[in-house]
Amino acid sequence: MAAAVFPAWLALQPGARTLRAFSTAVSPATRAPTPSPRTTERTSKYERPLRRKALPPRTEKMAVDQDWPSVYPVAAPFKPSVVPLPVRMGYPVKSGVPMAKEGNLELLKIPNFLHLTPVAIKKHCEALKEFCTEWPAALDNDEKCEKHFPVEIETADYVSAGPSVRNPKARVVTLRVKLSSLNLDDHAKKKLIKLVGERYCKTTDVLTIRTDRCPLKRQNYDYAVYLLTVLYHESWKTEEWEKNKTEADMEEYVWENSSSEKNILETLLQIKAAEKNLEVNKEELLGTKEVEDYRKSVVSLKNEGDNESTLSQYKESVKRLLNLT
Amino acid sequence: DSSPLQRLPCLDAGHFLHTGSQAPQNLAAHLDNQVPVESPRAVSRTSESDPAKHGEQHEGQHYNIPLQDLKAVFPHGLPPRFVMQVKTFNEACLMVRKPALELLHYLKNTNFAHPAVRYVLYGEKGTGKTLSLCHIIHFCAKQDWLILHIPDAHLWVKNCRNLLQSTYNKQRLDQPLEASIWLKNFKTANERFLSQIKVQEKYVWNKRESTEKGSPLGEVVEQGITRVRNATDAVGIVLKELKRQSSSGIFHLLVAVDGVNALWGRTTLKREDKSPIAPEELALIYNLRKMVKNDWHGGAIVLTLSQTGSVFKPRKAFLPQELLGKEGFDTLDPFIPILVSNYNPKEFESCIQYYLENNWLQHEKAHTEDGKKELLFLSNTNPGQLERLCAYL
Numbered sequence: 149m150a151a152a153v154f155p156a157w158l159a160l161q162p163g164a165r166t167l168r169a170f171s172t173a174v175s176p177a178t179r180a181p182t183p184s185p186r187t188t189e190r191t192s193k194y195e196r197p198l199r200r201k202a203l204p205p206r207t208e209k210m211a212v213d214q215d216w217p218s219v220y221p222v223a224a225p226f227k228p229s230v231v232p233l234p235v236r237m238g239y240p241v242k243s244g245v246p247m248a249k250e251g252n253l254e255l256l257k258i259p260n261f262l263h264l265t266p267v268a269i270k271k272h273c274e275a276l277k278e279f280c281t282e283w284p285a286a287l288d289n290d291e292k293c294e295k296h297f298p299v300e301i302e303t304a305d306y307v308s309a310g311p312s313v314r315n316p317k318a319r320v321v322t323l324r325v326k327l328s329s330l331n332l333d334d335h336a337k338k339k340l341i342k343l344v345g346e347r348y349c350k351t352t353d354v355l356t357i358r359t360d361r362c363p364l365k366r367q368n369y370d371y372a373v374y375l376l377t378v379l380y381h382e383s384w385k386t387e388e389w390e391k392n393k394t395e396a397d398m399e400e401y402v403w404e405n406s407s408s409e410k411n412i413l414e415t416l417l418q419i420k421a422a423e424k425n426l427e428v429n430k431e432e433l434l435g436t437k438e439v440e441d442y443r444k445s446v447v448s449l450k451n452e453g454d455n456e457s458t459l460s461q462y463k464e465s466v467k468r469l470l471n472l473t
Numbered sequence: 474d475s476s477p478l479q480r481l482p483c484l485d486a487g488h489f490l491h492t493g494s495q496a497p498q499n500l501a502a503h504l505d506n507q508v509p510v511e512s513p514r515a516v517s518r519t520s521e522s523d524p525a526k527h528g529e530q531h532e533g534q535h536y537n538i539p540l541q542d543l544k545a546v547f548p549h550g551l552p553p554r555f556v557m558q559v560k561t562f563n564e565a566c567l568m569v570r571k572p573a574l575e576l577l578h579y580l581k582n583t584n585f586a587h588p589a590v591r592y593v594l595y596g597e598k599g600t601g602k603t604l605s606l607c608h609i610i611h612f613c614a615k616q617d618w619l620i621l622h623i624p625d626a627h628l629w630v631k632n633c634r635n636l637l638q639s640t641y642n643k644q645r646l647d648q649p650l651e652a653s654i655w656l657k658n659f660k661t662a663n664e665r666f667l668s669q670i671k672v673q674e675k676y677v678w679n680k681r682e683s684t685e686k687g688s689p690l691g692e693v694v695e696q697g698i699t700r701v702r703n704a705t706d707a708v709g710i711v712l713k714e715l716k717r718q719s720s721s722g723i724f725h726l727l728v729a730v731d732g733v734n735a736l737w738g739r740t741t742l743k744r745e746d747k748s749p750i751a752p753e754e755l756a757l758i759y760n761l762r763k764m765v766k767n768d769w770h771g772g773a774i775v776l777t778l779s780q781t782g783s784v785f786k787p788r789k790a791f792l793p794q795e796l797l798g799k800e801g802f803d804t805l806d807p808f809i810p811i812l813v814s815n816y817n818p819k820e821f822e823s824c825i826q827y828y829l830e831n832n833w834l835q836h837e838k839a840h841t842e843d844g845k846k847e848l849l850f851l852s853n854t855n856p857g858q859l860e861r862l863c864a865y866l
Binding site for chain 2: 446449454
């Protein structure tokens with residue numbers, strides 16, 4: 149009986165040690181040796197609490213068209229035996245492949261959105277629909293939305309289970325508006341852009357005001373709307389000191405009264421003087437087509453910077469102006 | 474008249490030196506009816522050594538400048554690597570290229586009654602702006618213009634020792650060394666004019682010396698060279714007089730400045746109390762700025778922008794507005810910008826042929842198609858880069 153259970157390797161032990169060897173044979177490596185007296189208890193392998201064999205993972209029993217949101221109803225860590233996908237993640241060793249999903253810590257570390265599949269989101273939407281109102285049928289494209297509702301307000305609400313319902317992040321309010329939908333003339337627009345500074349994006353023409361200085365969301369919203377109103381009205385006013393705007397403050401190059409205009413005027417006057425043609429006046433000289441072309445080329449050169457097309461345009465216009473072939 | 478050196482079929486360098494020292498005129502008539510050159514040389518060389526006659530058909534070909542002309546016209550104007558090349562090959566050959574041809578065309582049609590037109594050569598590093606400028610200067614020298622050549626304006630805004638307070642204007646600073654070096658070279662280049670042009674006012678140098686009205690300009694230059702203290706003022710006077718008198722029609726004036734973006738940048742110079750000096754506080758720069766304005770007539774102004782040697786400018790900058798800055802652009806406006814670009818295939822081929830003829834490329838693969846392709850790739854057809862690469866072969 150017991151002798152038959154002896155593992156083969158113990159047969160090599162000398163016979164004098166049989167009893168102790170026997171008691172140690174009772175406890176294989178995976179289990180701590182029980183401090184029971186050696187001779188009395190002869191626990192057999194059949195009476196020990198049997199260690200269950202590992203069952204096949206649940207993925208093998210999953211149907212293809214099962215209800216996935218019920219497998220992952222909430223945000224849960226990645227369970228390799230539950231997710232039926234053969235995902236691999238990790239840095240491969242040399243001539244190897246990334247590690248499989250069983251026992252993969254990398255897959256556990258990253259956030260997974262298995263609880264937010266499109267099916268699940270559809271279900272959420274269905275559940276939320278009874279709390280929503282209909283989208284107005286008349287606003288069926290973006291331009292109409294922009295036209296009727298130029299100001300966009302963004303707020304975030306946070307729900308969590310905890311001792312308090314309040315979340316300080318919920319007070320942030322972002323107000324976005326396109327400047328083209330505001331009634332601003334040239335001076336007002338430039339002044340507004342200078343006033344807001346970083347908050348204006350040139351490529352999309354969107355002014356973004358983000359407020360969070362008040363403790364409550366509705367206070368922040370009022371403050372954002374107040375800021376917009378103040379900016380609008382202030383940019384329409386012209387102050388005394390705005391007359392001192394220098395060339396360095398200008399946002400774009402203005403040709404009138406610039407040194408370029410003066411230079412070209414002097415040059416043209418000298419040319420005319422050389423040809424003994426003294427009865428010309430400034431406006432006439434500046435009104436010719438060549439000067440107009442020259443003006444356009446200089447403005448584009450200054451505003452867009454140097455590139456092949458602007459430089460060649462400038463060259464052509466100067467050549468025509470100075471009558472060089 | 475075409476240089477006789479090109480008609481000789483043999484490539485012996487010793488021969489060039491020998492015939493070059495004799496008067497070219499004697500040989501010209503006698504060699505005129507020689508057999509025309511064989512084809513590799515036709516690609517890379519032309520016999521037309523008068524820049525006035527250079528045209529589209531000469532594009533890509535090298536023309537020869539006789540060595541004694543070189544010393545007379547370019548006492549200080551050539552880039553240092555080119556000077557080394559001239560010394561090695563014993564001949565000075567410049568390639569005729571499109572930007573220079575364009576400029577020559579404009580210069581030939583200059584209307585001397587109109588204000589001087591400004592031409593600005595710009596381009597990336599090593600594309601040949603300075604040598605194009607030298608081509609133009611050679612043309613103007615042959616046409617008997619007075620050449621006012623400042624070889625590198627950057628030298629006047631950096632590494633200058635011995636700045637003195639200007640005697641003429643207390644606010645400004647003098648640079649005696651640079652001014653005297655320039656005056657010496659100016660004298661070499663324009664000897665014949667210095668006795669013809671007379672100053673139109675009296676200049677008092679100090680208690681004992683003065684230059685009377687009506688005395689030749691050469692005296693002012695001499696004074697600047699001998700009395701180094703007054704060199705900067707002498708330069709200022711020369712510039713002023715030339716500007717005033719070019720309109721009178723006795724001579725045509727070519728103002729050629731290399732690295733003109735130095736005039737409007739920053740300097741690396743500091744006063745004794747370590748405060749930085751602005752360019753306009755240097756008398757040389759101040760007077761030169763007046764020279765490149767177009768309020769005079771009777772000549773032309775050819776300028777080059779250069780990043781090499783410039784201070785406080787990024788390495789990749791080569792476009793006019795980047796290098797000139799706002800102030801420079803506004804002062805030079807209106808100008809004709811002329812782009813100098815890398816070699817096109819024909820010019821590249823011609824350059825390689827020139828090096829091969831002079832036995833400069835010693836590598837056995839240099840004349841093969843593969844070798845040329847490799848050089849093309851490595852240098853990206855940039856003339857300066859190609860020259861440096863070929864120096865190793």
